[in-house]
Each structure stands twice: as structure tokens, then as C-alpha cells.
Amino acid sequence: MAAAKPRVLYVTDLAYQARGRRYCDEDIQLSSRLREDFDVALCHPLDAAALMDGFDAVLVRNSGPVLNYRAEYEAFRTRALLHGTRVYNQLSGRADMAGKQYLLDLSAAGYPVIPTVDRAEDLARLPVVPEYVVKPKLGADSIGLEIVPRERLGTVAYGDVLVQPLIHFAYEVSFYFVDRTLQYALHAPHPDERWRLERYEPTAADLDFATRFVDWNTVEHGIQRVDACRTPEGELLLVELEDLNPYLSLDLLDTATRDSFVAALTASLHTLLATKPAA
Numbered sequence: 579m580a581a582a583k584p585r586v587l588y589v590t591d592l593a594y595q596a597r598g599r600r601y602c603d604e605d606i607q608l609s610s611r612l613r614e615d616f617d618v619a620l621c622h623p624l625d626a627a628a629l630m631d632g633f634d635a636v637l638v639r640n641s642g643p644v645l646n647y648r649a650e651y652e653a654f655r656t657r658a659l660l661h662g663t664r665v666y667n668q669l670s671g672r673a674d675m676a677g678k679q680y681l682l683d684l685s686a687a688g689y690p691v692i693p694t695v696d697r698a699e700d701l702a703r704l705p706v707v708p709e710y711v712v713k714p715k716l717g718a719d720s721i722g723l724e725i726v727p728r729e730r731l732g733t734v735a736y737g738d739v740l741v742q743p744l745i746h747f748a749y750e751v752s753f754y755f756v757d758r759t760l761q762y763a764l765h766a767p768h769p770d771e772r773w774r775l776e777r778y779e780p781t782a783a784d785l786d787f788a789t790r791f792v793d794w795n796t797v798e799h800g801i802q803r804v805d806a807c808r809t810p811e812g813e814l815l816l817v818e819l820e821d822l823n824p825y826l827s828l829d830l831l832d833t834a835t836r837d838s839f840v841a842a843l844t845a846s847l848h849t850l851l852a853t854k855p856a857a
Contacts, residue, residue, distance in 0.1 A: 584851050586616040587633040589626045594642040598773030599825050601640035608639065608828065611840045616847070623647060627654040635664040635851055641823045645716055664850050667800025673791075673819035678715045678740055680819065684794070690787065691816040692742045692807070701731060701741065709744040747807035750817065751778055753788035754826060755802045756842040760785060762835050764827055775827055787814045797821055799850040801843070 588609045592602040609618050621629050623641040627650070630636045636658065644651045658665050673680045681694040693704050696715070704710070710731060713723040715738055725744060726734060734741065750772060751765035765778040780788070788804040795802065803824035805817040828836055 583615065583617045584635065584848075585633040586612065586618050586847065587626065587630055587636045588612070588618050588620045589623050589636060589638045590620055590640050591622055591642040592620070594640070596640075596642075596825070598771075599827070600829075601642070601825065604826060604828055605640050608826075608840070608843075612637075612844065612847075615844050623654075624650050627657050630654075630658065630663055631661065635666060635847065637666045637847070638823050640825060644822070645714075648716070664853070666847060666850055667802075667821055667823075668797050668850075670796045670798075671800070671821035673795055673802075673821040675822040678713070681740060681742075681816075684791075684816065689790070689794075689816065690814060692745060694740050694742050696736060696740050698732070698734070698736050704741065705743050707743045707745075711742045711744050712739050713742075714739055745807060745809060745815070747809055747815075750805065750807050751780075751784075751814070752827075753780065753784070753804040753806075754824070754839075755788070755792050755804070756839065757797075757799055757846050758789070758792055759842065760788065761839045761842055762831060763788075764830060773827075775830055777830070784814065791816060791819050795819065795821055799846050799853075801826070 588605070590601065590605040592605060594601050605620070609620055612618050619633070624647055626636060655669055657663070659669060667675070669675070681691060682696055684691045685694040695701060695703055706728070708728060710726050710728065711723065712726050712734055731741070747769060749765050749767050749769060751763060753763045754761050760780070763778040763780045763784070764775040766772050766775055768774060787806065791804050792802055800821060801824055803820040805820065806814045807817050808814055828839065831839070
């Protein structure tokens with residue numbers, strides 16, 4: 579008799595309508611590949627807390643913006659931490675998983691991040707530009723984002739929002755990691771089409787840039803996407819460090835790269851499953 583496979587609860591919102599992406603297609607395909615090594619069951623994020631005790635691990639994938647179900651997500655986290663549930667990504671992340679505070683922390687620490695403040699008295703730290711981006715600290719998927727002209731910065735309700743200069747960058751680029759190993763990179767050569775992505779071959783300097791943020795984070799087992807923009811001067815600046823449920827754009831990859839990613843994810847999940855559950 580074949581040995582029983584580890585049981586993985588795959589958390590996804592197949593009905594979520596994301597601009598420029600089809601969450602459902604990615605999760606149907608990825609979960610089907612994982613069935614080669616695991617017994618996989620898909621569930622909506624609102625059902626995860628009630629179901630997770632019956633599984634060896636919980637894999638959070640395209641579950642949609644937590645902003646839409648904040649109380650339920652916090653209940654899931656609390657229960658998982660209390661019971662020592664193996665969650666992938668690990669719940670120790672301190673980037674988007676914990677809100678946008680990390681952008682303030684990294685900016686203050688001198689990391690190559692788009693300058694970010696959250697207080698009116700700190701606006702002098704930002705470069706003088708015609709327009710600024712104002713977005714919620716707990717936002718995601720551009721929900722609540724607003725472009726504000728400089729003369730209106732005094733009317734912003736500070737406290738729960740971040741303010742950044744609006745940068746007219748050359749392009750955006752994303753680096754996709756499993757654990758601490760880069761799997762591939764994609765970029766959007768047209769600034770006004772964020773999800774029209776093409777393969778990107780990172781330089782050694784690009785890899786150093788992206789790895790610096792993954793090393794800063796506290797996720798040993800998980801998928802992280804480092805989003806950056808290339809300024810007109812050629813500098814890379816961090817836009818976002820997604821460590822909760824990053825969309826992977828797997829449909830844009832060639833077969834070999836996609837297979838390599840699935841193999842890396844599978845190995846990472848096996849490693850997580852072999853670790854002792856957290857107390």
C-alpha cells in the first residue's frame with residue numbers, strides 16, 4: 579500500500595476579480611501540480627480557520643486582499659499560531675503580511691526604497707515633485723490609492739496612510755523567490771501596463787538588490803515577490819515586498835522555468851512539513 583501523502587489545505591479565492599490577472603487559472607494549475615506530492619484541498623480564505631486542523635500544512639496562495647476580510651484573517655493567524663499550524667508562507671513575515679510599516683522602516687534605515695512618510699511633519703524628507711501617492715497602510719491591490727498634487731498634501735488625513743513621491747519610472751520589475759533562492763524575474767516594459775509582463779534577466783546588481791530585501795525579511799519557508807521600479811537615472815527602488823500571497827504570473831513562464839518553480843515550491847513545502855510545529 580502506498581504511503582499516505584501529506585495533506586495540504588490550499589487557500590485561494592477563485593472568484594476574486596483581479597485587474598490584469600486570473601487568480602483562478604493560476605491556482606487551478608498550481609494546485610493540480612502539487613497533487614503529485616500532496617493530498618490537496620482548495621478552500622476560500624473565510625473557511626481556512628475552520629478547516630485547517632485537518633491538514634498537515636496550510637498553503638496561502640491567491641487569497642485576495644486581506645483588507646476585504648481583516649477580522650477573519652486575524653482570527654486565522656491567531657488560531658494558527660496558537661495551535662502551531664504549519665502555514666506557508668510562514669506567519670513571521672514583516673513585510674506586506676504585517677501592513678506597510680516596513681516601507682517606513684526600510685526608508686528610515688537607508689534601504690533603496692521609494693521615500694515614504696506617514697506624518698505631515700516629515701513631508702520635508704520627501705523630494706519636491708508635482709504629485710504624490712497616498713495609500714492606506716493596510717491597503718493592497720491599489721485599493722484606496724490616491725494621487726494628490728503637492729498643494730493638497732496639507733488636506734491628507736495622516737495616521738493610517740503613507741505618502742510617497744510619484745515617480746515617473748522607466749519600468750517595473752518583479753523578482754520571485756522560493757525561500758531565499760531567486761526563481762525568475764519579470765518586468766513591465768510599459769509603465770502604464772503593470773501586468774503586461776515579459777521575462778527579465780537580472781544582472782548581478784539586480785540580484786543583490788532583490789536578495790537584500792529577502793534577507794531582511796523573517797520568512798525561512800515561503801514565496802516572496804520583490805517589486806521594484808527602475809528610475810530614469812537607472813536606480814532600482816523597492817515598491818513592495820509581497821510576502822503574504824504574491825501572484826506569480828506562472829502562465830507567462832516557459833515550461834522549464836515553470837517546472838523548476840513547482841519543484842522548488844514542492845521541496846520547500848516538504849522541508850516545512852519536516853520541521854517541528856511551532857509551540
